[in-house]
Amino acid sequence: MRNSFLFLLSIPIFQFFITSQLFGQDKIEISGVVINEVGKTIPDVKISINNSGFVTTDAAGLFVTKISSNEIDDIEAFKRGYEMFSWEKLKGEKFKVEIKLKPVDYKLIGKVFDENGELLANADIVLNPDDPQLIAKSNSKGVFSFKVPSFIRVDENSKLSVNGKLLESDGIAFQEKGGLLHLSLPVPYQTIVIYDKDNNKLTNRSFSINGKDYTTDNNGELKLRIRNVEKQKFAMDDHQILSSKHHPGDNHYLLYFSNIKEEKGIPENVEFPKGSNEIVEDVVVEDGKLNLEKVTEYDKDINIIINDLELEKQRLSQKSNEIRVQMEMVAEKMGEESSLNDEDRKHLSQTMTSLEDQLIENDVAYEDAQVKTKEIIDKMKYVIIEKDSLNHAVEEQIEVITTEKKQVEEELERDILIFSVVAFSLLIVAFILFSSGKRIKKKNNELFALNTELNQTKNDLLEKVQEINQQKEEIAVQAENLQDLNHDVTIKNKKITDSIRYAKSVQEAVLPSLNLLDTFLSDYFITYLPKDIVSGDFYWFTKIPPQNGNGEKILIAAVDCTGHGVSGAFMSMVGNTLLEEIVNQMQIYDTSEILEHLNKRIIEGLRQSETTNRDGMDICICSLEKLATGNTKVTFTGAKRPLFYLRKNEGVVETLAGDRRSIAGRQPKESVEFSKQEIELSPKDVIYLTTDGLVDQNNENRKRYGTTRLKEFILHNSEFDNLTQKENLEKNLANYQGITEQRDDILVIGITV
DSSP, rough: OOHHHHHHHHHHHHHHHHHHHSSSOOOEEEEEEOTTTSSSSOOEEEEEEEEEEEOOOTTTTTEEEEEEESSSOOOOBTTTTTTEEEEOOTTOOOOOEEEEEOOOEEEEEEEOOOOOOOOOTOEEEETTTOOOOOOOOTTTTTTTEEEEOOOOOOOTTOOETTEEEEEOGGEEEEEETTTTEEEEEOOEEEEEEEEHHHHOOTTTEEEEEETTEOOOTTEEEEEEOOOOOOOSSSEOTTTEEEEEEEEEETTTEEEEEEEEEHHHHSSSSSSTTTTSSSSSOOEEETTTEEEEGGGGHHHHHHHHHHHHHHHHHHHHHHHHHHHHHHHHHHHHHHHHHHGGOOOHHHHHHHHHHHHHHHHHHHHHHHHHHHHHHHHHHHHHHHHHHHHHHHHHHHHHHHHHHHHHHHHHHHHHHHHHHHHHEEEEHHHHHHHHHTTTTHHHHHHHHHHHHHHHHHHHHHHHHHHHHHHHHHHHHHHHHHHHHHHHHHHHHHHHHHHHHHOOOOOOOHHHHHOOHHHHHHOOOSSSEEEEOOOOOOOOOEEEEEEOOOBTBOOOOOEEEEEESSHHHHHHHHHHHHHHHHIIIIIIIIIIHHHHHHHHHHHHHHHHHTTTTTTSSSOEEEEEEEEEEEETOOOOEEEEEEOOOOOOEEEETTTEEEOOBBOOEEEEEEEEOOOOOOOOEEEEOOOOOOOOEEOOOHHBOOOOTTTBBBBHHHHHHHTTTTTTTHHHHHHHHHHHHHHHHHTSOOSOOEEEEEEEE
């Protein structure tokens, strides 16, 4: 209930913050165009004017947005591979602008797939194979990267090859999210050839592949792109597949169909013996025993079965002779080399191969008929033996029945004698009963009294049963009420869960866009794992323009609010809004001063000096500034959170400890000072900002993950790129955690400077 109340309370407060920022003034519409150095328009550029939010240029490089001020103070433009170098208002147009971008070097990441759609490892990727410009090799997971110079463009119209194969245009695509380049080898063409059972091509014949209809051409063939042709489902009306052959060398797939109606027809010129009007196709043996019901008249029809098999053997033998004659004719033609061109030789060679295949199949069928003839004869012998056994068994049964009949007659004579003795005995008993009538009457009276008492007891029991039934009805009503109550609780719980899921979408919208981070950070990763649907952890990011002789800076923070779930998410919204206000509106860029103002604003906003509210947050905040030497100056301030950093050349993970106090919370003092620390890092060094969720996560033995294990992980994975580090960290955490429940929100940010 407390979490639900806090969530409901957070919605109007959050709406107040958003409304006060977005709708405090009337909006002014601004339009413009984005062009390059030679005046060509650039599509898909993200534009922000006066920090009013981002819009994207259309295919013609045009955009329209709204701002809250009559003056344009600041414009930001972002697109991978470009940077903004100027902007100006169009002449005579106060609210129309022209923005110019120029190409810059950038890193392009992609994935490569084989013909079957699987990731392709260790593949060679080349841009413009005729005049190689960029060369890369995919790793074991099919991922590759290009460092693209500013004067080279890579798009869907570029020429790319994979392992020496030039890609088609539909095999090159950019994934919208993150701008990943996807390369796919073309699906190979397969020629599907349809034959009937006599090896004749079925021309202009309709058939289906996985339910989709196709038609063969005049040669009985169909050529199309298809993966794993052997695994597809082929079908043809009134036909069934006899066999198939795949020739991967020339990408041919052969299918042999037979007509079901023709197969079920009765062969011509077959004479039936008198008294028989059917053909017995097979002898049925179940569990090693002959089914006598299915072999009736087998002694009469055995000639029919043998006849059919002999006819089949004769037909197969005749067909083999015909095939051999055709092969001899083809061999003679092939011997006439002087009169044959290459196409004729190829055709004759293919015909000879086909005839050889037919001859092999025909000979195999002949051998099958031989085996089947022997099996039928053996089964018929078994029938005859079974019938002789049955006759012998019937004779033995008749003898048994005769013996039993004689025994029954003897038992009947004995029973008549016994019945006479019993009848006489009953007469004596009747006389005795009549003599003792008075005594029986007395017993009847006693029984009547006893019966009356039993009836009274029965009535008492019936009353008890009615009382129990009434109690059962009351229990059933209570159970029904509990079921209704449970249904209501389920509906309310669903509504609350749906509300929290909506809150998650709101919280995700507040977090910095990864596309924006991609623009400023060349190599980074973010592992963001909420314990519940919404999170008390959040990350925050902004850019600081050059001032006072200093270069451009980037501010980034990892924040851990009190609690998790709904209460933590509420605090994360408050913290995110206050950070935006302190930095972007009040223009306070010093990391220690930012935390001091944040501490004061939370204490005032939650009235912690007047109430028992002790919500607060731990935070790790850094500013990154590129120096003229190529190094990066990192300024760090922490509220109960450290900063980890790795110097690649030294191979050591070091720590900057934060101040031993939180923002607000249990020490509600408005005037609190925070310290700041500065370090200078070389290119390829890495910094790590974390909340306490990862190091506090325990395993099945209730042992924490700990700071030492985190440092060891960073050191052992330092040679990988940040994307691989993220995957390895999440796998390492999952293996360590096992089946243990996640105890807190987890946030880890890794940045290569």
